[in-house]
Amino acid sequence: MPRFPTLVGRGGARTGWTYARSGVDRGSIDAGLSALLRAVRYRPVGTGTRPLAVPGHFAGLVRVGRETIAITTDTVGTKSLLAAELGSWEGVGEDIVGVNVNDLAAVGARPCGLVDCLSLTRPDPAILRAIGRGLDRGLRTARCALLGGETAVVPDVVRAPDLGGTAIGWFPAERRPVTGATIRVGDVILGIPSSGVHANGFTLVRRLLRDGRTDVNSRGPSGRGSLGEELLAPTRIYSPAADAVADLASTHGLAHLSGGGVRNLVRLHPQRQFILDRWPVPPPLFEWIRSRGRVTPREMFQTFNQGIGFVLVVAPSGVARTRARLAAVGTRDAVPIGHVEAGRGVVLPEWDLQYHGYA
């Protein structure tokens, strides 16, 4: 996931697998990141462009002449290792688009272009063709142009394909970035289902597969296709949904639930509490991960999307209109998952979980 400030949380027991134990230690990553960010002190003055401060948000924003541009960069991470194991590359090609445009969607930006950045062990035309097909499908869904890219063949640098990209977006007509600043007590929280684990938590998932000597070709938890296919399902793209509602004054906040899970909601407003009291039962794939790894609910909700990939925080008076707009672009499965109260952090009452604000 892209950089965001350290989040702290509490609640839930500490047993079974955690993301840190699987090899991703958020604490030490955060320490390294602070070291980098503290060293970057330059802020441009008088160049005609102005970065806009959106603390802790999903995309960078910059005023460029008469327009505001949003930018996001992300990779598919270790999901590419599972793609390599299964020889299945189209889905991760589509993920390159999804992981980036969904972060644009979270600020209400409409995608206008993507560049991909691939570091490969070898220039295999079959793999690149499949990645290209995936990119094409993702770009088509997001209505986004491919503006260029970089393909480096660097077997001494990478063990397996490192697949990333950068997307830029903009705010048509009078649209302003959706930052969460207008979120009010009483707002309704809507969730749009995910298509699976998207491109998050794969370091943990791969560990479970290896430790359990699980055959990825065995039947998947949902009963549709193999386990490998379920895990590799490409990231659902929420750009058309976000674009359809970003102009409504009732759209107070948007969030992409990626690597931080529901913790990502904390970023929307420091003085609001997000009560997720109607969270749908997570799909079988998440239950498989949870039970197979004896992963705590606390860890599941801060590592995986748990079945909801995108969240809209909406004024109560705007809910009907929001759902109509979503339906008009084909998103008919948005469901109410909670509401906003005074306070801070994210609460999942049914699971006895709380995630706090910024550290």
Added chain:
Amino acid sequence: MPRFPTLVGRGGARTGWTYARSGVDRGSIDAGLSALLRAVRYRPVGTGTRPLAVPGHFAGLVRVGRETIAITTDTVGTKSLLAAELGSWEGVGEDIVGVNVNDLAAVGARPCGLVDCLSLTRPDPAILRAIGRGLDRGLRTARCALLGGETAVVPDVVRAPDLGGTAIGWFPAERRPVTGATIRVGDVILGIPSSGVHANGFTLVRRLLRDGRTDVNSRGPSGRGSLGEELLAPTRIYSPAADAVADLASTHGLAHLSGGGVRNLVRLHPQRQFILDRWPVPPPLFEWIRSRGRVTPREMFQTFNQGIGFVLVVAPSGVARTRARLAAVGTRDAVPIGHVEAGRGVVLPEWDLQYHGYA
């Protein structure tokens, strides 16, 4: 280097090291790339943004509302392996900026923002701090903001840090992209010196070091500092120079001599010949690489910048004004290196070399 169409050339003998023999086979990379690009068919319509076709150029261009945005993405490639060997990370941090903003400079765009994308084996704060210091220095020189970034710790994907980024630029006031379309017979070709090999040719360089069992701590060819320090000198940043002349009508073409060396000039115009008959003697580092690897001049000029990192193609009447504007931003070392004739390709008469147009 970022993607560009296959170039073919001829001339020069085929002995000694070539970039293909060192492990980078341009032909098979081009084949893989075509497979990817053929699969990406989607072109957006009716979204309010319009990609601008600039065949074979350095940056992607897109019309976004009332502005034109340029975008480039690139990595420092295998230069990071030498940085790792020497434990010296600040320079490659600066390179992340240079390799990207110089491609923006080649279309006359002013940088407005960069995102870095780092795939690491471990989140070492000392390394990240040094990379941050390098980023800061590069951003300061380029007058560019850091708008975000991604730091993935993925030891199963990368053997060594894979350091890349994406830069966006724009065209202030009435500036139009500089594409080379206005280049005329008789134009003067100016070159601005490089600071070394920049971030190109390192797969070959590392092969030479290994095969010759050369100590990177030994004295470098120029006699200033060690060989390793000379090789790691950060990419010179040409953004201020390009920004200073991009508004002049006499500025007909700009080129960043990166991975393709002088071949990159071919991209500027399909019906012009670029006669480089005043190329300065390449600095000692290039002579060291050439002799150590018995690399042909042909291969040297299409793999390395050979001492000239950025090229301006200027109407004869505009040369004095161009040099004055360059001097005003501190670029006092631009020199005439050739002129434009009718025909196609690039010619280096002194070396008996020709590089042809697009395949």
